[in-house]
Each structure stands twice: as C-alpha cells, then as structure tokens.
Amino acid sequence: MPRGQCGGQGWWHGKFRGCGYRMTLGREAILDVLSKAEGHLSAEDIYIKIHSRYPNVGLTTIYRTLDVLSDVGMVYKLDFGDGRARYEFAEGPKGVHHHHHLVCTECHKIIDYTDFIDDEVELLNQTEKGLGQKYKFKITNHLIQFYGVCQECSDKK
C-alpha cells in the first residue's frame, strides 16, 4: 500500500491507517495531546505531557511521529525563532478555526489571532493559485507570522 501521501477519508485512526501507517499506542497518545492542546507544543512538551500516562513512549518516537503527522498534513510544524520546533494540530474533524501568529521577538510569547483572517485567507488563496500556476508549484500550505514586541516587553524598557 502506498505511503506518505494520503487520500484523506475517515478520521484519525482511520486516516492514519488509510495512509498505510500503523496505529500504535504512542501515536494515539501524541495525537490525543495535540488535539486537545490548542497550543504550540514542542516535542519535549509533548513528551512530558505523555510521560506520566505512557512512561514507555520515548522522545525519539515523538519526533518520528511528529514528522509523519507533519508529512500527512495533520500537524503543522512551526518555527518561532527560539531554537525548537513547535507543533500544532492542523484541523479537527469539524475544522478547527484557522489562525495565524503574532510573535514577540523579546519574550517569544505567541498570540494566535483570527481577526482579519478572512481577508487574509482570501488573498492567500488567490495568491496561491497564481503562484502555483506561474511557478508550477503544488502549493499545499502557507505561513503567515507577524513579529513585534508585546506590551509587557515594551514596558520593561
């Protein structure tokens, strides 16, 4: 059965299997944490959250699983500039609200915002289409982040 690419039916367990991957306890645990977290977790964050209940899921497995999830598109891998990758659940069965990020370059606080998102997304879709055609790219994803200094960090000066 072909792997790595995924048609995309069913959900989660099903989707996973449908992509030719096996479903294991560790993967289940990771998906569970990610889907509930609503946040931006590092591999280690996940490891810690999982470890109490699943002491025998190793960090290596977490990295591997995150890679897989990222390839399949169930998880976004993000870089906020603090030297470790963050992972965020891409979309639930009902479609999680799309959002973008506001990153404080001082304290690395992250704000998810959904304001203005509609216009942004519409423009992005157009651009995506245009770019895809012009450069013969199959565009699968986009990233928008704003950088700046949050109020607290501004005040500290």
Place this chain on the structure above:
Amino acid sequence: MPRGQCGGQGWWHGKFRGCGYRMTLGREAILDVLSKAEGHLSAEDIYIKIHSRYPNVGLTTIYRTLDVLSDVGMVYKLDFGDGRARYEFAEGPKGVHHHHHLVCTECHKIIDYTDFIDDEVELLNQTEKGLGQKYKFKITNHLIQFYGVCQECSDKK
C-alpha cells in the same frame, strides 16, 4: 551611547556606528557579501565566501554579527525548514524589491516571488495596524511563505 535600537540615518558604516556598534573588517566583509548575494545564505555559506579573502574571520563572529544585523533590522533571519537559519539582506540604500518566498518541501528549493506582492503588502499593512492596536504589539516585521512541491520534485514520482 544607547545600543541595540537605532534611529536610522546614514547608511551601512554610518548606520552601524550610529547604533553604537563599532565597525570592523569582519562586519564589513559580512555586510558586503550579504548585500551582493541577493540570496539566502546560511552562516556557513557566508563563512566560506568570506574565508578566502578574510581568513581570520571566524564562524563565531559571523553568527554574532548576523545577530546584531538582525536586531538592527538590516538582515532578515529566515527558516526554510532544513535545520539551518538563512539570512537575507533586508534593504539596500535604494530599497531592495520586497519579496516573499515559495518553499519546496521536498528539495528545499526557494523561489523569491514579487508577483502579487503589492496586494499582499497592502493587506499586510492594514492587518499589521489592526493587530498592533488590538494586541498592543509594536509590529516590526512579517513573514509570508508558501509551501509546496516544485515541478521537478513532482515529476520524480
């Protein structure tokens, strides 16, 4: 003299000094390479380019300088997902054309595009203003990247 923040007059040498930094051979070399490169160079790329002419500029200095340049806003630090940071000259005296990036997730090829940029930038400016007010952020910068698979990588399958 205060440092880290910069009023922004003069250019390059002047700007550097104006920010309270000293101008050194190494920094000059790095700026020189970056300003001419038009590309996305890693610290090591820069090291290699510089090393023949300035054999005594070390990697450490390059990292340090890039940090400074990044803080001052003369250089953008970028992450294309291949595990090393890339640096790109922010703007020349006449203002370099603004562009965004199209990243192939397979081979990590980067395409700079300027198409559609105008609409994007306009929207971004509005969003920036709105976000800045709502979240009390001093927004200094933004990042837009599209991810996908380039034609060659598509063909390989």
Place this chain on the structure above:
DNA sequence: CTATTATTGGAAATCATTTCCATTATTAGG
C-alpha cells in the same frame, strides 16, 4: 496463529548555534 514488516526505545551520533575567555582592535577624548 504466523510470517512479514512497521515501529519502538535508548544510547550514541550529528550538527547548528552559543558560551567562555584571554587577546586584540576600535573609538572617544585629551
């Protein structure tokens, strides 16, 4: 139930980036 093969965990390896620190170079001010 069994054979096949994906997955695992843990230790060790990688590799980009930082830290340390004694040495050197730049700059302001006389």
Place this chain on the structure above:
DNA sequence: CCTAATAATGGAAATGATTTCCAATAATAG
C-alpha cells in the same frame, strides 16, 4: 597622535535539539 576604556574577536569547548542505529517488539494481513 596617544591612551584608556571597552567592544569585538577567534578558537575551543559546551549546549541542546534532532537524527541515526540497531536489536527487540508489536501490529497487521491472510
């Protein structure tokens, strides 16, 4: 032009996130 003050340097060593290795284990198809 000199000199003191201190920013900047380079190279080695440390750091820390992520990968690689590999023998052991678990999930799946039939």
